[in-house]
Amino acid sequence: xxxxxxxxxxxxxxxxxxxxxxxxxxxxxxxxxxxxxxxxxxxxxxxxxxxxxxxxxxxxxxxxxxxxxxxxxxxxxxxxxxxxxxxxxxxxxxxxxxxxxxxxxxxxxxxxxxxxxxxxxxxxxxxxxxxxxxxxxxxxxxxxxxxxxxxxxxxxxxxxxxxxxxxxxxxxxxxxxxxxxxxxxxxxxxxxxxxxxxxxxxxxxxxxxxxxxxxxxxxxxxxxxxxxxxxxxxxxxxxxxxxx
Numbered sequence: 249x250x251x252x253x254x255x256x257x258x259x260x261x262x263x264x265x266x267x268x269x270x271x272x273x274x275x276x277x278x279x280x281x282x283x284x285x286x287x288x289x290x291x292x293x294x295x296x297x298x299x300x301x302x303x304x305x306x307x308x309x310x311x312x313x314x315x316x317x318x319x320x321x322x323x324x325x326x327x328x329x330x331x332x333x334x335x336x337x338x339x340x341x342x343x344x345x346x347x348x349x350x351x352x353x354x355x356x357x358x359x360x361x362x363x364x365x366x367x368x369x370x371x372x373x374x375x376x377x378x379x380x381x382x383x384x385x386x387x388x389x390x391x392x393x394x395x396x397x398x399x400x401x402x403x404x405x406x407x408x409x410x411x412x413x414x415x416x417x418x419x420x421x422x423x424x425x426x427x428x429x430x431x432x433x434x435x436x437x438x439x440x441x442x443x444x445x446x447x448x449x450x451x452x453x454x455x456x457x458x459x460x461x462x463x464x465x466x467x468x469x470x471x472x473x474x475x476x477x478x479x480x481x482x483x484x485x486x487x488x489x490x491x492x
Contacts, residue, residue, distance in 0.1 A: 272360060272379040276465035277353045278387055285380040287363035289344040294367035294374055297342040302364040303334070313361060314348060316341070329356070350382075355408055355438075358384040383465070385409045390417075390458035390473045393444070400447050402473070404458035408438040413460040415443050420455045453477040 277283035285303075289295050298319045304311040308327050314334045315322040326334070333351050346365065350357060365376040388406045395401070404417050417425045427445035434440075447456070454477075459470040 272381040274381045274383055274465070276383050276385070276462060276467050277350075277357075278385055278469060279353055279355055280387070281353055282349060282351045283353050283382065285348040285350070285361055285363070285382060287346045287348065287365075287378050287380070289346065289365055290376050291367075291374070292344050294376075295344075295365070296368055299341065299346065300366040301336070301341075301346045302362075302366070303348045304362045304364065305359055306362065307359060313350075316346070353382075353384055355384050355386070358382055358410065383410050385413075385462075385469075387469050388415075388458045388460045388471050390456065390471050392473065392475070395449070398449050400449060400475070401444055402447060402456055402475075403442055403444045404460075406441045406460045408440060409460075409462075410437060410439070411462070411464065412439055412441060413462050415441055416459045416461075417443055417445050418457040418459060420457075425456075447475070450475075451477050 273286065275283060275285055287301075287303075289299060299316075301314075301316040302312060303314040305313055305327075308329065310325060310327050312325045312327055313330045314336065315325040316336055321335075330350070335349050335351075337345055337347060337349065346363065348361065348363070359382060361380045361382060363378040363380065365378075367374055367376075386407045386409075388404060390402065390404045393401050393403045402417065404415060406413055406415060412431065415429065417427055419425060425445040425447075427443045430442045430444075432440050441460075443458075445456075454475050455472050456475055457470055457472045459468060461468040
């Protein structure tokens with residue numbers, strides 16, 4: 249009876265571990281920056297100092313973002329999209345750190361990455377596999393989109409966010425400016441958020457800030473614009489700011 253109970257508990261634990269392993273870790277990055285997709289050897293005893301590691305994306309052909317064998321990368325197996333942009337922390341591989349570094353992140357990098365860790369030959373039936381989802385967004389942009397003699401409209405835009413961020417437009421005192429918010433989504437699920445506020449023209453120069461926050465990843469990005477104190481139109485047909 250006790251043996252059956254132990255077998256049952258082991259099966260439950262293995263099932264739970266399998267479910268946890270299938271839940272991808274999400275990592276956030278902004279286009280143009282660098283990001284690290286974490287991965288480590290779970291059972292270090294199964295690997296020598298030069299483990300075989302394959303980072304892949306199932307939606308690509310060839311699938312490899314990076315292949316590491318015999319203490320070096322196998323460059324000919326890497327997809328050209330990642331050429332010169334992916335690497336491991338080579339000095340830390342022997343310690344079990346096989347995380348993938350991606351430089352100059354691009355929107356098209358977003359997706360599911362698989363970290364396949366292949367043990368020594370006598371333990372090949374115990375291959376380890378981790379999944380990391382990379383979420384990529386663009387930095388926000390802020391601009392004056394229209395103005396008149398007494399008022400102007402400032403727009404904050406966050407393009408191509410896979411999950412809707414929290415957006416705020418702030419004045420130079422840190423106060424939130426209430427405006428109109430719009431959201432559009434392309435067929436690929438890429439969301440663009442815009443927020444517009446109408447401001448009174450002022451004789452004093454001031455800064456207006458646009459901030460987007462992604463609480464799920466504890467991430468935020470901000471940009472700003474300087475609104476000059478003296479603004480006028482060159483002609484009724486041109487939208488251009490002149491400062492003095």
